[in-house]
């Protein structure tokens with residue numbers, strides 16, 4: 001896991017999220033500390049998924065929560081000032097309800113169906129992504145079934161970035177996969 005993250009960053013990944021739905025808090029802390037030392041000096045922030053206690057224990061740069069996790073008002077109360085807080089949003093109604101005083105960015109998805117998260121919601125496609133990106137008052141990261149070849153449409157829909165799992169972690173060469181995506185994003189941003 002640490003080596004995959006190191007390679008992804010060497011290829012151009014600008015954020016790393018620790019997401020392990022099976023891990024308990026102790027395991028998240030152990031993995032998070034290993035990731036923190038691998039990322040030291042890279043300038044790449046580490047975001048912890050779901051686990052407030054682990055995020056605080058490892059001094060992660062950020063925490064990501066979904067609509068079914070602890071609410072953002074309570075999370076913001078618990079985490080240190082300055083910790084990045086991300087929230088999942090899958091509808092325009094939820095997008096309009098995002099409070100920019102509490103939430104720093106939103107993860108918008110799933111754009112497409114994905115086997116990484118078998119309990120995902122109905123895919124929203126690029127049209128749904130565009131509607132949500134217009135409605136949300138903070139930066140947006142598209143997620144769900146995204147791979148090489150999708151960056152231009154993601155950015156054209158108004159999202160600020162994209163988050164991938166299998167398109168990097170599920171490949172035999174995470175560095176090359178991240179590099180291709182980073183180049184695509186750079187070219188699409190021109």
Ligand SMILES: Cc1ncc(COP(=O)(O)OP(=O)(O)O)c(N)n1
Nearest residue numbers: 049064065066067088107141143163
């Ligand atoms: C960047 C980003 N966007 C969305 C998610 C999904 O979070 P959540 O809805 O809480 O689902 P789980 O990841 O916890 O299964 C994410 N992790 N990251």
Ligand SMILES: Cc1nc(C(=O)O)sc1CCOP(=O)(O)O
Nearest residue numbers: 109110114116144145164165166
């Ligand atoms: C963790 C996660 N959250 C989603 C959401 O829609 O909120 S989709 C997803 C999995 C993304 O994995 P992949 O890049 O392999 O499709």
Ligand SMILES: [Mg+2]
Nearest residue numbers: 050065066069
């Ligand atoms: Mg969650």
